Amino acid sequence: MLQQADLRDVTRDDTSLRRFLHGLPGVDQVGAESRAALLATRSIKTTAKAWALDIAIRMVDLTTLEGADTPGKVRALCAKARRPDPSDPSAPSVAAVCVYPDLVATAVEAVHGSPVAVASVATAFPSGRASLPTKLHDVKDAVAAGADEIDMVIDRGAFLAGRYLQVFEEIVATKEACGPAHLKVILETGELATLDNARRASWLALLAGGDFVKTSTGKVTPSATPPVALVLLEAVRDFAGATGERRGVKLAGGIRTAKQAVRFLVMVNEVAGEHWLDPSLFRFGASSLLNDLLLQRHKTHTGAYDGPDYVTVE
Amino acid sequence: MSDHEDIGRLPVRKTYKLYVGGAFPRSESGRSYPVTATDGSLLAHAAQASRKDVRDAVVAARKAVAGWSGATAYNRGQVLYRVAEMLEGRREQFASEVAAAEGIPREQAAKQVDAATDRWVYYAGWADKFAQVAGSTDPVAGPYFAFSLPEPTGVVGVLAPQESSLLGLVSVLAPVLTTGNTAVVVASETRPLPAISLAEVLATSDLPGGVVNVITGVTAELAPWLASHRDVNALDLTGAAPGERAALQRAAAENVKRVYVPRDLDWQRDPGTSRLSPFVEIKTVWHPIGI
Numbered sequence: 137m138l139q140q141a142d143l144r145d146v147t148r149d150d151t152s153l154r155r156f157l158h159g160l161p162g163v164d165q166v167g168a169e170s171r172a173a174l175l176a177t178r179s180i181k182t183t184a185k186a187w188a189l190d191i192a193i194r195m196v197d198l199t200t201l202e203g204a205d206t207p208g209k210v211r212a213l214c215a216k217a218r219r220p221d222p223s224d225p226s227a228p229s230v231a232a233v234c235v236y237p238d239l240v241a242t243a244v245e246a247v248h249g250s251p252v253a254v255a256s257v258a259t260a261f262p263s264g265r266a267s268l269p270t271k272l273h274d275v276k277d278a279v280a281a282g283a284d285e286i287d288m289v290i291d292r293g294a295f296l297a298g299r300y301l302q303v304f305e306e307i308v309a310t311k312e313a314c315g316p317a318h319l320k321v322i323l324e325t326g327e328l329a330t331l332d333n334a335r336r337a338s339w340l341a342l343l344a345g346g347d348f349v350k351t352s353t354g355k356v357t358p359s360a361t362p363p364v365a366l367v368l369l370e371a372v373r374d375f376a377g378a379t380g381e382r383r384g385v386k387l388a389g390g391i392r393t394a395k396q397a398v399r400f401l402v403m404v405n406e407v408a409g410e411h412w413l414d415p416s417l418f419r420f421g422a423s424s425l426l427n428d429l430l431l432q433r434h435k436t437h438t439g440a441y442d443g444p445d446y447v448t449v450e
Numbered sequence: 451m452s453d454h455e456d457i458g459r460l461p462v463r464k465t466y467k468l469y470v471g472g473a474f475p476r477s478e479s480g481r482s483y484p485v486t487a488t489d490g491s492l493l494a495h496a497a498q499a500s501r502k503d504v505r506d507a508v509v510a511a512r513k514a515v516a517g518w519s520g521a522t523a524y525n526r527g528q529v530l531y532r533v534a535e536m537l538e539g540r541r542e543q544f545a546s547e548v549a550a551a552e553g554i555p556r557e558q559a560a561k562q563v564d565a566a567t568d569r570w571v572y573y574a575g576w577a578d579k580f581a582q583v584a585g586s587t588d589p590v591a592g593p594y595f596a597f598s599l600p601e602p603t604g605v606v607g608v609l610a611p612q613e614s615s616l617l618g619l620v621s622v623l624a625p626v627l628t629t630g631n632t633a634v635v636v637a638s639e640t641r642p643l644p645a646i647s648l649a650e651v652l653a654t655s656d657l658p659g660g661v662v663n664v665i666t667g668v669t670a671e672l673a674p675w676l677a678s679h680r681d682v683n684a685l686d687l688t689g690a691a692p693g694e695r696a697a698l699q700r701a702a703a704e705n706v707k708r709v710y711v712p713r714d715l716d717w718q719r720d721p722g723t724s725r726l727s728p729f730v731e732i733k734t735v736w737h738p739i740g741i
Contacts, residue, residue, distance in 0.1 A: 434680075440704065441505050443512070443681025 143378060147343055150301040157300060160339060163331035163367055172362035175406055176399045182436075185398065189433045190228055191413060192397045193220060196429070197255055197386065197421045199234040201262075201354065207242045210235055214246030216448055221430050223446075224437075230426065231415040232285060236261070237278040244282035255285035255320070259310060262324075262353035264289035268306055275313040285318040286310070287350060287386075287421075290337065292327045300340060307344035320386055320419075321346035325364045326356040334364055338371035342383055350386035354421065359389025365400060369407040372417075382411060388421025394432040397425060423450055466496045466642070468503060468666060469649035471510030472659020477667070478502045485643060488553030496642045499667035501675040504634065507663035508679055511605045511632040514660030519602040519630040527577030530627060533655040534570040540651060541567070544616060544644060551615045551641040565718065566620040573624035573726075580629060580726055588734065595737040600730035602630030603708055607676040609669060609689035615641035617717045619648065622688050625725035627661065631684070634663045634676060638689065642666040670694060677701035684708035684729050688715070 146156035198217045221227035232253035243254045256278035260266035288310045294302045321341035325334045338349045352359035368385045376382045427447045434442040467474040479500035485493045549559035588596040606626045611618035626633045637645035649664045678701040710728040
């Protein structure tokens with residue numbers, strides 16, 4: 137097992153970082169897919185299901201990342217984040233709202249006085265194609281506007297070209313620019329091509345101080361597939377084993393149904409452990425997922441199937 | 451080689467499945483139940499749907515509402531007429547199935563199939579005429595045009611008649627489609643096979659997937675889920691047992707569904723517009739004159 141001292145050593149220079157990342161055990165892709173598929177067959181019913189639906193709602197980062205976002209849309213989203221189900225006060229609020237940096241101030245004002253945090257994407261989201269000073273300026277803007285959490289994107293071009301130290305240093309610099317804000321590192325696994333790369337990128341982000349590793353921007357398919365989630369959860373589990381520090385995982389993109397969400401929760405429990413069944417260590421980045429969670433919640437409470445007429449439109 | 455002719459050919463048996471969202475899935479529950487002829491001999495096994503199949507069917511029907519209700523009435527008529535064309539082409543098959551299901555002579559069954567095809571043509575014709583009959587320009591005391599138009603109700607749950615396996619089914623299903631609704635049909639519990647064959651006809655007739663969804667199984671098990679489902683807009687109780695109707699109506703009242711309880715179950719009689727009007731909403735538009 138890795139020791140903390142070893143981990144400090146591996147980030148000393150490009151060569152040792154590369155040696156460490158390429159020395160990580162390879163991911164058996166077929167094995168990862170079948171393990172993920174097996175975990176998806178677990179049946180979660182009655183009280184366990186009701187618990188899972190509520191915790192899943194509390195783990196949602198309610199997201200709007202469109203060119204057409206307006207202050208009005210962000211305020212509506214925040215109202216929904218604070219009180220997802222106006223007809224039922226027992227429905228919990230979500231973890232955070234996630235917006236572009238220029239709308240952070242609007243969101244901060246709208247969630248004021250509630251437990252909902254404001255997350256902002258930054259560092260030239262979603263492509264990450266800008267110079268480091270520009271990216272850091274983007275981050276500082278968002279933090280100054282009041283963002284509690286920053287979702288950065290890694291430079292996939294540098295990562296795929298093998299310039300690991302550059303990626304590492306960008307994450308370190310971003311973490312520093314965040315100040316008190318939490319940093320989530322978006323790996324965009326859909327562009328990393330292999331699960332081996334997803335594992336390497338996760339470790340790279342964790343070594344650099346990312347508080348969360350996040351699968352995707354939501355702008356690229358495939359996004360948060362079950363095997364990718366498995367690899368990220370293994371990385372935070374092993375990182376915690378090596379250092380004693382628990383870091384989080386955020387799955388984003390393509391998670392639309394409560395059924396998918398509950399399956400991921402089973403995976404979190406089985407792979408990382410029950411400590412991770414907490415909004416401080418596990419999140420869903422989603423928009424339409426919340427409505428389906430609410431519909432299923434109605435179903436468990438009333439016994440009758442519900443329809444989209446009974447939840448707010450996005 | 452000499453034995454070859456004696457062996458004969460193995461029959462290719464059909465697996466009767468559900469029809470949901472344009473596909474033919476098995477029941478989510480994996481269940482099936484034996485379907486027998488009136489003399490008790492086994493005809494086939496049909497899928498025994500569960501409440502989750504009902505839920506999936508409603509989701510499929512909801513998805514199809516925008517396309518089907520948004521199609522022009524003329525286009526809907528054309529598609530429905532196409533269904534009748536396909537029915538005509540399968541006349542022999544349906545005659546055998548209806549004869550086996552209902553225990554009637556083949557000639558009589560063939561007449562039922564012809565009547566069902568004619569009924570489908572009848573309703574196809576109504577598609578672009580019903581608005582003229584059910585709609586109106588309203589005389590109002592002011593400088594306005596006011597006109598009223600029938601619009602589709604949305605997703606209609608249909609409990610198909612238990613006795614008449616094809617003519618009865620067509621008589622309750624076609625009018626729902628004519629006015630632009632989508633349907634989740636619970637087929638006759640003891641005679642479901644012609645309904646699944648009808649689904650094969652629908653699947654090959656330009657009818658978009660999800661407009662009609664056919665579920666087979668125990669009506670008393672499935673109907674309450676359909677009646678209480680908040681995303682179903684109307685319910686046709688034709689196939690419900692008289693003793694269950696009150697409970698279904700109560701469940702349907704939860705989201706103020708339109709509920710249709712038929713008085714006339716003689717499928718041979720000319721239906722007029724009696725089954726077209728229950729599943730529409732009248733929209734009235736006022737338009738100022740001279741401004």
